[in-house]
Amino acid sequence: MQWHRIESLEITIEKLVYGGDGLGRLPGDEQGRGKAVFVPFTLTGEKVQASIEQDKRGFARAKIENISAASVHRIEPACPYFQGCGGCHYQHTDYENQLAIKSEILSENLRRLAKLKLPSEIRVHPSPPWNYRNRTRLQVRGEGDFALGYFKASSHALLPVETCPISSPLLNRAIQVLWQMGRAGKVPPALREIELFANEDDSQLQIELYSDRRVADQRNGLRSTQAFAELLRTEVPELVSVYSFAQTIAMARGGEGHISEEPDWMLHPGEFRYRTQSGALRVSGGSFFQVNRFLVDKLVSIVTAGRSGTMALDLYAGVGLFSVALASSFDHIMAVESSQSSVSDLQYNSQPKVKAVRAKVDEFLTRRGVNLHPDLVVADPPRAGLGDRVARALVQLAAPRLMYVSCDPATLARDLVPLIGGGYQVEQAHLIDLFPQTYHIETVVELVR
Numbered sequence: 094m095q096w097h098r099i100e101s102l103e104i105t106i107e108k109l110v111y112g113g114d115g116l117g118r119l120p121g122d123e124q125g126r127g128k129a130v131f132v133p134f135t136l137t138g139e140k141v142q143a144s145i146e147q148d149k150r151g152f153a154r155a156k157i158e159n160i161s162a163a164s165v166h167r168i169e170p171a172c173p174y175f176q177g178c179g180g181c182h183y184q185h186t187d188y189e190n191q192l193a194i195k196s197e198i199l200s201e202n203l204r205r206l207a208k209l210k211l212p213s214e215i216r217v218h219p220s221p222p223w224n225y226r227n228r229t230r231l232q233v234r235g236e237g238d239f240a241l242g243y244f245k246a247s248s249h250a251l252l253p254v255e256t257c258p259i260s261s262p263l264l265n266r267a268i269q270v271l272w273q274m275g276r277a278g279k280v281p282p283a284l285r286e287i288e289l290f291a292n293e294d295d296s297q298l299q300i301e302l303y304s305d306r307r308v309a310d311q312r313n314g315l316r317s318t319q320a321f322a323e324l325l326r327t328e329v330p331e332l333v334s335v336y337s338f339a340q341t342i343a344m345a346r347g348g349e350g351h352i353s354e355e356p357d358w359m360l361h362p363g364e365f366r367y368r369t370q371s372g373a374l375r376v377s378g379g380s381f382f383q384v385n386r387f388l389v390d391k392l393v394s395i396v397t398a399g400r401s402g403t404m405a406l407d408l409y410a411g412v413g414l415f416s417v418a419l420a421s422s423f424d425h426i427m428a429v430e431s432s433q434s435s436v437s438d439l440q441y442n443s444q445p446k447v448k449a450v451r452a453k454v455d456e457f458l459t460r461r462g463v464n465l466h467p468d469l470v471v472a473d474p475p476r477a478g479l480g481d482r483v484a485r486a487l488v489q490l491a492a493p494r495l496m497y498v499s500c501d502p503a504t505l506a507r508d509l510v511p512l513i514g515g516g517y518q519v520e521q522a523h524l525i526d527l528f529p530q531t532y533h534i535e536t537v538v539e540l541v542r
Contacts, residue, residue: 117129133157174243181531287300406467523537
């Protein structure tokens with residue numbers, strides 16, 4: 094049965110799924126159960142009136158029009174841009190329920206995709222639900238009527254945003270200053286994106302500027318961007334360093350494009366420091382770092398506390414967040430990272446017992462894994478996960494303990510299949526809520542053999 098966009102149906106939400114949507118069912122036909130329909134901004138058990146917006150062979154997507162029966166956990170969102178901005182997904186429910194939703198989604202993914210029944214309940218580590226982000230990336234429209242904000246939900250259209258309740262106070266103050274400068278015509282027309290990064294106590298700010306190379310070349314953009322950065326420093330005295338990158342026009346419009354790995358220019362590079370319980374870390378422009386300013390030390394403790402031995406292997410090491418902590422209890426640490434900017438910071442942040450290696454993890458394990466005998470492996474891959482090649486290499490490596498840090502439950506579940514099949518057992522799973530108000534789930538799984 095095909096459903097038209099204008100049709101409005103009453104749908105009962107069975108559960109929430111990874112991605113932020115509620116799952117319901119369309120009315121069944123003579124062949125049986127109705128197809129799945131995904132409705133954003135709903136909650137388990139709610140009855141809603143929704144109109145079909147997309148009808149595929151195996152599922153449909155719908156937009157909520159009215160709530161017939163609301164959940165007891167539904168609340169008024171705190172952000173005026175909620176549902177328009179694509180950043181948050183759960184502001185319509187209380188924080189305790191957000192944690193319950195994420196815990197159930199994580200368990201269900203592990204059960205369904207990895208056929209894994211956990212030996213004990215997931216340990217949930219909450220965060221303050223607001224002002225937690227230390228980093229935010231904003232889209233900029235400097236030509237014509239100035240605008241600064243985020244992409245609209247499921248779109249590359251710009252939604253102007255003047256405040257962000259999940260970002261730190263310093264980031265919000267910087268956003269306000271940028272709006273003032275933009276309205277005064279002081280933002281370079283070539284500027285397309287700006288990333289703001291605050292340290293652990295909101296006392297230092299670092300920014301990355303991303304400019305359209307073509308417009309910059311036409312309008313003497315390099316000099317105007319430098320002048321803009323200097324002016325911004327006078328308005329936001331916490332600003333300690335600036336990195337400027339070029340991007341292609343395709344990337345600037347939200348499509349596929351290219352960003353140069355090396356910055357065009359830098360203002361006071363390397364001065365930004367992020368302090369953790371293990372030490373102060375240099376984090377340069379272009380380097381990855383965790384975004385929740387309240388839970389960085391908790392994450393490090395879960396991964397590293399109580400671990401000791403002769404050798405540890407830190408894969409996807411970034412700037413050395415885990416390596417620096419492990420250096421106090423291991424004789425040698427091998428830290429592997431592929432990003433040039435992150436490797437430079439990793440080398441700067443590391444003690445002599447940490448050897449930083451710039452390499453792709455799969456190539457490193459294939460080339461050198463047979464000669465390594467680590468007591469502990471820490472793996473913190475990007476959203477795509479380990480992949481089969483790395484998972485199989487870790488099985489061959491046979492470290493007695495493996496700490497897998499994941500930001501995607503589906504790729505985590507997929508990777509656990511070969512690890513468990515190769516002899517590992519899950520000892521404990523942790524849900525560290527690095528991303529309140531959103532559907533994103535950070536997990537640490539402890540595996541032993």
